[in-house]
Amino acid sequence: DAKTTQPTSMDCAEGRAANLPCNHSTISGNEYVYWYRQIHSQGPQYIIHGLKNNETNEMASLIITEDRKSSTLILPHATLRDTAVYYCIGSNNNDMRFGAGTRLTVKP
């Protein structure tokens, strides 16, 4: 599975877009990019995943660079409830290898 690198922490103002970067330069061609978040040691919550194309759902958008070496998760209008640890994971066989993630703090 691809090793991913994320910033340790980020802040975002409430109502603004939160853009969370992830580097996965060793990702292989058949590995998906998954994003999860975890709030207060609850179970990780699925956000979105993609292979090559950009993806959007009701929670977020995922932008994957053409060379697939990095991606950005976009929360279009962050709320206080989006404060959490966000994990970016590269995987092709459903075993999620979590790193340390990015602790996103949404501030009023």
Added chain:
Amino acid sequence: DAGVTQSPTHLIKTRGQQVTLRCSPKSGHDTVSWYQQALGQGPQFIFQYYEEEERQRGNFPDRFSGHQFPNYSSELNVNALLLGDSALYLCASSRGQRGNTIYFGEGSWLTVV
């Protein structure tokens, strides 16, 4: 539609004892994985079950074993508990082994004293 359910939610065991944790996957899912999450760290993959067989395994000793039943539910067993086994144990399920959405349960908090 119930999501991934785990039991028990909390339990306390003594060093050297054995523990069994249970997981029911989301409806329609046939693949179950188990994770250990120590305080302040990300979840670590233990193993994955598909068609009642262990398909993949992370870097965990043989004290950690599992089982998947014909109805796709699963158990995680840990023998000879150590203090360091204290953690949140998470179960995740998916349909098939590749590329599909993976859903996590809320976990079982294990404290070893």
